[in-house]
Structures are given as C-alpha cells and as structure tokens.
Amino acid sequence: MSKAQTAIVMLNLGGPATLADVQPFLLELFADREIIQLPLQRWLGPYIARRRTPKVRALYDSIGGGSPILRHTDAQGRGMIERLDRLSPETGPHQYYVAFRYTRPNSDDALRAMAADGVRRAVAFTQYPQFSCSTTGSSLNELWRAAARTRLTETFEWSIIDRWPVHDGFVAAMTEAMKEGLERFAPADRDRVLLLFSAHSLPLDVIDRGDAYPQEVGATVQRVVECLGAPNRYMLAYQSDVGPVRWLGPSTERVIRAVGARGEKRVLVVPIAFTSDHIETLSELDREYGHVAASVGITEYVRAPALNDSPRFLDALADIAREHLASGTRYGTQYPMHCAGCRNSQCRKIVNPVGALAPRPTRRS
Amino acid sequence: MSKAQTAIVMLNLGGPATLADVQPFLLELFADREIIQLPLQRWLGPYIARRRTPKVRALYDSIGGGSPILRHTDAQGRGMIERLDRLSPETGPHQYYVAFRYTRPNSDDALRAMAADGVRRAVAFTQYPQFSCSTTGSSLNELWRAAARTRLTETFEWSIIDRWPVHDGFVAAMTEAMKEGLERFAPADRDRVLLLFSAHSLPLDVIDRGDAYPQEVGATVQRVVECLGAPNRYMLAYQSDVGPVRWLGPSTERVIRAVGARGEKRVLVVPIAFTSDHIETLSELDREYGHVAASVGITEYVRAPALNDSPRFLDALADIAREHLASGTRYGTQYPMHCAGCRNSQCRKIVNPVGALAPRPTRRS
Numbered sequence: 001m002s003k004a005q006t007a008i009v010m011l012n013l014g015g016p017a018t019l020a021d022v023q024p025f026l027l028e029l030f031a032d033r034e035i036i037q038l039p040l041q042r043w044l045g046p047y048i049a050r051r052r053t054p055k056v057r058a059l060y061d062s063i064g065g066g067s068p069i070l071r072h073t074d075a076q077g078r079g080m081i082e083r084l085d086r087l088s089p090e091t092g093p094h095q096y097y098v099a100f101r102y103t104r105p106n107s108d109d110a111l112r113a114m115a116a117d118g119v120r121r122a123v124a125f126t127q128y129p130q131f132s133c134s135t136t137g138s139s140l141n142e143l144w145r146a147a148a149r150t151r152l153t154e155t156f157e158w159s160i161i162d163r164w165p166v167h168d169g170f171v172a173a174m175t176e177a178m179k180e181g182l183e184r185f186a187p188a189d190r191d192r193v194l195l196l197f198s199a200h201s202l203p204l205d206v207i208d209r210g211d212a213y214p215q216e217v218g219a220t221v222q223r224v225v226e227c228l229g230a231p232n233r234y235m236l237a238y239q240s241d242v243g244p245v246r247w248l249g250p251s252t253e254r255v256i257r258a259v260g261a262r263g264e265k266r267v268l269v270v271p272i273a274f275t276s277d278h279i280e281t282l283s284e285l286d287r288e289y290g291h292v293a294a295s296v297g298i299t300e301y302v303r304a305p306a307l308n309d310s311p312r313f314l315d316a317l318a319d320i321a322r323e324h325l326a327s328g329t330r331y332g333t334q335y336p337m338h339c340a341g342c343r344n345s346q347c348r349k350i351v352n353p354v355g356a357l358a359p360r361p362t363r364r365s
Numbered sequence: 366m367s368k369a370q371t372a373i374v375m376l377n378l379g380g381p382a383t384l385a386d387v388q389p390f391l392l393e394l395f396a397d398r399e400i401i402q403l404p405l406q407r408w409l410g411p412y413i414a415r416r417r418t419p420k421v422r423a424l425y426d427s428i429g430g431g432s433p434i435l436r437h438t439d440a441q442g443r444g445m446i447e448r449l450d451r452l453s454p455e456t457g458p459h460q461y462y463v464a465f466r467y468t469r470p471n472s473d474d475a476l477r478a479m480a481a482d483g484v485r486r487a488v489a490f491t492q493y494p495q496f497s498c499s500t501t502g503s504s505l506n507e508l509w510r511a512a513a514r515t516r517l518t519e520t521f522e523w524s525i526i527d528r529w530p531v532h533d534g535f536v537a538a539m540t541e542a543m544k545e546g547l548e549r550f551a552p553a554d555r556d557r558v559l560l561l562f563s564a565h566s567l568p569l570d571v572i573d574r575g576d577a578y579p580q581e582v583g584a585t586v587q588r589v590v591e592c593l594g595a596p597n598r599y600m601l602a603y604q605s606d607v608g609p610v611r612w613l614g615p616s617t618e619r620v621i622r623a624v625g626a627r628g629e630k631r632v633l634v635v636p637i638a639f640t641s642d643h644i645e646t647l648s649e650l651d652r653e654y655g656h657v658a659a660s661v662g663i664t665e666y667v668r669a670p671a672l673n674d675s676p677r678f679l680d681a682l683a684d685i686a687r688e689h690l691a692s693g694t695r696y697g698t699q700y701p702m703h704c705a706g707c708r709n710s711q712c713r714k715i716v717n718p719v720g721a722l723a724p725r726p727t728r729r730s
Contacts, residue, residue, distance in 0.1 A: 166587055204569075208614035210623075215601045218583025222531055233702045236580045246611070249573035255705040258575075262703065337598045338627065340620040 004095035007119040007156070008084070008321055009110050010077055011139035012127040014100025015060075015067025015278055021103060022057045023049065028102035034138035034344060056279075063282040070105075072276035072308045073098050073127070079314030080321060087322045094321075095119065099146075101139050107146035115152055122156040124350065125321060129170055130216035130273055131163035133209075133339055133347065134202060140350055147351040158353045160331040161324050165216035166223045169316030174220075174272070175227040176312050181268045181304035182230070189300075191231050193266040194259060197221050199273035200280060201238035201247040209341030212334065213273075214248060220272055235259075236272075239289075240280055256289055260296025267293060270304040275313065277306040369460035372484040372521070373449070373686055374475050375442055376504035377492040379465025380425075380432025380643055386468060387422040388414065393467035399503035399709060421644075428647040435470075437641035437673045438463050438492070444679030445686060452687045459686075460484065464511075466504050472511035480517055487521040489715065490686060494535055495581035495638055496528035498574075498704055498712065499567060505715055512716040523716055525696040526689050530581035531588045534681030539585075539637070540592040541677050546633045546669035547595070554665075556596050558631040559624060562586050564638035565645065566603030566612040574706030577699065578638075579613060585637055600624075601637075604654075605645055621654055625661025632658060635669040640678065642671040 016025040026049035030036060038044045060066055077096030085092040095117060097110035105113075114122060124143055126136040140160065147153045164170055182190050199217045207214060221236050237255040241247035252269075259267065269289070271281050285303050293301035307313035330353040338347050381390040391414035395401060403409045425431055442461030450457040460482060462475035470478075479487060489508055491501040505525065512518045529535055547555050564582045572579060586601050602620040606612035617634075624632065634654070636646050650668050658666035672678035703712050 166591075204611075204614070208616070208619075210600055210602065210615040210620055212600075214579060215583035215586055218580035219587030221580055222584030222587075226531075231698045233698055235575055235577075235702075235705060237575065237705070246569070249569070250575040250705055251573070254573075255575055258705040262707075333596045333598055337600075340600060340602070340615055340623040342627075 004093050004117055004119050005121060006091045006094045006325070007114045007117075007122040008077070008080065008094055008096045009099050009114075009122055009124050009143070010073055010096055010127050011099050011124060011136065011143065012069065012073060012101070012276075013135065013278070014103035014106075015069045016103060017066045017070055019057050019060055019065055021066065022060055023053045025102050026050075026052055026056060032101070032138055034141060035134045059279055059283045062287065063279065067278055068282075069276050069278050070098065070100075070103075072306075075309035076127075076276070076314060076317060079309060079311070080317040083314060083318030084321055087318055088325055091121070091325045099139065099143060101142060107139075107143045108150055111143075111146055111150050111152045115150075115155055120155075120157055122158050123161060123321060123324060124158060125161045125324075126163065127275060128273065129163070129167075129275065130165045130199075130213050130220060131334065132202060132206070132211050132213035133342075133344070134206060134211070134213075136162055137347060141344070141346045144346070144350050153351045156351065158351055159324065159329070160335055160350060160353065161320060162332060162335045163212075163216060164320050165220045167316060167320055169312070169319045171220070171223045171227050173307050173310060173313040173316050174224045174270075176310065177304045177307060178224065178228055178268065178270055181270065181302050182232075184302045185266055185268075185300060189266055193232055193268050193300075194264050195225070195232050195234035196252070196255060196259075196267050196269045197234060197236045197272040198239045198252040198269055198285065199236070199271075201241045201249070201251070204246045204248060207248050209343075210339040212339075217273055224270075224272070240284060252285075253289055253292055256292050256298070257296050260293060260298045264298060266300040267298050268302050268304055271306060275307045277308060281306055369458050369482055369484050370486060371456045371459045371690070372479045372482075372487040373442070373445065373459055373461045374464050374479075374487055374489050374508070375438055375461055375492050376464050376489060376501065376508065377434065377438060377466070377641075378500065378643075379468035379471075380434045381468060382431045382435055384422050384425055384430055386431070387425055388418045390467050391415075391417055391421060397466070397503055399506060400499045424644055424648045427652065428644065432643055433647075434641050434643050435463065435465075435468075437671075440674035441492075441641070441679060441682055444674060444676070445682040448679060448683030449686055452683055453690055456486070456690045464504065464508060466507060472504075472508045473515055476508075476511055476515050476517045480515075480520055485520075485522055487523050488526060488686060488689060489523060490526045490689075491528065492640060493638065494528070494532075494640065495530045495564075495578050495585060496699065497567060497571075497576050497578035498707075498709070499571060499576070499578075501527055502712060506709070506711045509711070509715050518716045521716065524689065524694070525700055525715060526685060527697060527700045528577075528581060529685050530585045532681060532685055534677070534684045536585070536588045536592050538672050538675060538678040538681050539589045539635075541675065542669045542672060543589065543593055543633065543635055546635065546667050547597075549667045550631055550633075550665060554631055558597055558633050558665075559629050560590070560597050560599035561617070561620060561624075561632050561634045562599060562601045562637040563604045563617040563634055563650065564601070564636075566606045566614070566616070569611045569613060572613050574708075575704040577704075582638055589635075589637070604649060617650075618654055618657055621657050621663070622661050625658060625663045629663060631665045632663050633667050633669055636671060640672040642673060646671055
C-alpha cells in the first residue's frame, strides 16, 4: 500500500474488548468530568467504577464476553476507506485510525500510529451522528490533550467533522435498518407496529446548559420517519439513565411499560443515536427491555439492527468524509460554539486547525 | 358570497382582547387540566388566576391594551381562504372560523357559526406548528366537548390537521422572517449573529409522559437552519417557565445571560413555536429579555418578526389546508396516538371523523 495522504480519525466511546478490560474502561469513564461530574471525583469515580465492575462484567459476559465495537469500527473504517479512495482519489490514499475515549486504541494510540505512518492531513470524524458535549465534545477535547501529551500538536493539519444528524446517507442507512426490522413482522401487521426511537439520555443539567443533542436527535427522527414514508406511529424516548440525578425523558423503559399497559402489541425499537452494536443495544434494549416488553403484553418486540457494517452505512461514512474533504472547510458552523452554560475551559479547541485550509467555516454543519 | 362548502376551524390559544378580558382569560387557562395540573384545581386555579391578574393586566397594558392574536388570526384566516378558493375550487367556497381555547371566539362560538352557515365539511386546523398535548391536544379535546355541549356532534364531517413542524411553506415563511431579522444587522456583522430559537417551554412531567413537542421543535429548527443556508451559529432554548415545578431547558433567559457574559454581542431571537405576535413575543422576548440582553452587554438584540399575516405564511396555511383536503385522509398517522404516559381519558377523540373519508390514515403527518 502506498503511504497514506489523509488520516480519518474515527472518534467513539469504545467498550471493553474482554472481561478483563471492564474495570479499566469504567475507571476511565468515571474519571471523565466531561461526561460525569461527581463530588470528589478523584476518589468517588474509582469507587463507583470498582463497585459497578462485577455487574457490568456480567452484562458483557452475557453478550459474548466483550464489546463488539472495535470489530464494527474496524469494518466501518475499512469500508469507508475503500470507498473514499475511489470517490476522492485527489485526497488519497486514505487511512483510518480508531480513537476510543475509554479503551484502547485511544487518541494517543491513533496519533502515534499516524505519526509513524508519516500522515500530514488528518480529519477528526466523530462517529456519533448527533453532537453532544458528553460524547463528541469529550472525544475532541481528549484528542487535543493527547496531542499535547504525545508532543504531536504541530504534526498534523486537522479538520473536524463534528456532527451529521440529517446527512442523507445516514438517514438512508437508518431507514434501511428500520425496514429490515419491520420485515420481521407479518405483512398484515406491519403498518400497526409502533416505532420507538431510543437515544442515550443525558442528565438534565447537561440539557439545561444548552447541549445540542436533543434538538439534533429530534431532527434525525423526523428525517428518518419522512424517508421511511410508512404509516407507522412513532415515539422518541431516552434510555440508560442511572444514578440519583434527573435525566432527559421520557424513559425508554417506562415508555415500553406504558404502551404495553395500554395494549400495544408490536413495537420496533430503533437505536437512533449510536451506529454500532454495544451494551446498550445487545443487553439493555434486547434483553432487559425485551423482558419488560414481554411482561407487559407486547407480543412482538423487535430491535432494528444497528448500522454496523451495512454497505449503505459504509457508503454514508465515505460520503460524509468526501463532502467534508471537498468543502475545504476546517469545521462546521456549530463547532466553535460553546453551550450557553459551558463550564469547561477546554471546550471547542483542537490542536492546529490552521494552515492551508479555508480561514473561516462556510459550510453549514 | 355563496354558501361555504368547507369550514377551516383555526385552533389557537387566544388572548385577552382588552384589559377587562385578562381575568376571564386567566380563569379559563388555570382551569384547564390539560395544560396545568394543580391540587384542588377548582379552588387553587381561580385563586392563582385572580392573584396574577394585576401583573398580567399590566403586561397587556404595556403592549397596547390587549392581545393582537384575534386580529392576526382573522388576517391569516382571510388570506388563507382567498388562496384556498383559488387552489382548491372543488372543496370551495371555504370559510374560516376561529376557535380560541381561553377567550372568545371559542369552540362553541365557532361551532354555532358553522351550523348557522349550513356548513357540512369541517377541518380542525391547529395553528401550532408542533404538536403538544398542552396546546393542540387541549384545543382538540375542547372542540369535542364543545360539540357535545352545543349538540352539534353529528352536524359536521370532520378531519384534522394536528401538526406541520416541517411543512415546506412554513419553513420558507420562517426562513424569510429570519432573513428580515438578520437584515437589521450591518452586513459586515450579519454572519456573526447568534440565532437563538425560542419555543414555549413545558413542565418536565409533560415531557416525561412522552409529549411529541421537543422532538418536533428540534426538527423545525434543523429544517429552518438548512433552508436559511447561512453560516450563523444557532441554539434552541425554551421560554416562559413559571412556578415551582421543573421545566424543559435550557431557559431562554438564562441562555441570553450566559452568552452575553461570554461576550456575544449580536443575537437574533427567533420565536419558533407560535406564529402570531402575543404576550410572549411582544412583552417577554422584546421587553423583558431585551432588558436582560442589554444588561449583559449584548449590544444588538433583535427579535425576528412573527409570521402574522406575511404573504408567504398565508401561502403556507393555504397550502397545508389544500394538501390535507386533497389527501382525503381524516388525520395524520400520529394523531390517534396517546402519549406513553397519558392520563387523560379524553385524549385523541374528536366528534365524528367518519363518513365519506378514507377509512384509515395513510398520510404521514
């Protein structure tokens, strides 16, 4: 293979690849003040992480002994790069690098590999369709800190893809996944299936600071429903709230209980804010809420497949990267903005988005 | 004028036309359990309404002695009907009727006028772009109760337009209003103006029941921003929360304070969930938050004009009605659905959506 001209750095949460990785993963997660803010975090974070380890380890054990997210991300990266080399030969060859937030390969790993490969041009490409400071924001800040740690702040010419909530290719891939889900119902029942979109929730204090996430999730839902063009009713709910603080609702679990109690028989749950299978789809949506659904009389409970390495999603990833590279912009218009109530001094910075690229963003993100 | 074939019933909140109407308006508002749920509502509602009357009366006094909403609604109705008679002669002549929720003309007035005019076919057309049980839901339920009260449940052949958050014409009209707002800034500064979309907030317990409103508001914001095609940064916030319960955030007022404190100088506030000027635009956004903005160093604070009787919005209203009439459907796919946590036995019923129309909804709302 010829030397890569352009690095596509895929930013994502990550997950423990093996059961032995569960505790380190949780320690990293509960140390991240951009996702969880605890009093005395340096002590309380590790305490909570250690206390939760056995339970979370059992969940990963139940889904095959670890998170499949690295496998899916590798498949997505390979598929994207293959397509991108064809679609945008002028910026190729391309290479993908994985930068997970709480597991290896992390930002340090990605940056060191890029330096070893002699890459100069780099795109930080979030794998979260909708922007949140808790996810993409945290990953970008970590990338910046990692560049400082590894003394690679001046090595790459960066640009940023920070959100793509209504990108046509993403919407088409989501719609296809929903159609696959609907096909698991008998044709005569299909139009009566309730579509339940489920996104990871956020604590309300994050919402009250002005995080863009619920607005963008709402936009994705509307676009996907339009693209599907089916007569199904739909709802949006938020999953995975934990701990004593109040989170954005309605809660996916409570919605399932309530619609079941009202006589709903057929539900298609659609994970709308994460593109690979992970513990929240394979364990929480499939098993935990699957049991809840059965217990309240929902006779057919189906979860739409995650996008994973579906060809249409690989097309979408390549297309998002190609459009970004062709635009010549460093980042979208929303990127430089802080949440109204931002309290994070590191927010919206990245190593060196300077150089030969356009001096100001002009493209709507 | 020849006898009306089709009635378009414009559902909206309404507002006190004169200062003498303020107390009756508040009494009606605080009696509506679909918008506010109070303990001992029959006693506490009137108590709160009477206590708030002097303050609210002073606000209406400051904006000219009353709400302009009837004037705007009449202009919208006239403009819509004129266009509709041209666009859809096969369902004409059309006539509009105003059914306000807490002031005259109310649902009883509209129904009686329709009966007197000999109308048979009627469309209940919400004037709220995004659906909420607190607004459109409450108005539709009141229409149904009013039909029972006036013994007109069998008189009309109903169909329903219950939401239009991303209708192209509405989006185009909103975009035009935003452009008008942006033109009040110097050309050199225009691209740096922060767009602050503001929608009326809802108590979090309404959100937690699964109200569709925040998802649809998010979708409107995305579409309008896309249609504008400008490089401005934007945020969505929620205004007008009152009382001790927690409401959906971020709060418009707090966002204005926060962005001002961070050095934002130019803000265009865009009311995104209500189409006519009312106390929340003329008093709260313009005066109250205008003072807040000035106090935190925002030197140019502009509010985008309400749609009111802008020709493009009249086109949109006529187009929404025309598309609905041409579709032959009784209601959109979301209409029959209850919120997951619905506790209102009257929800999602209307007088007699039966008869010659299609037996099942097939059009995506």
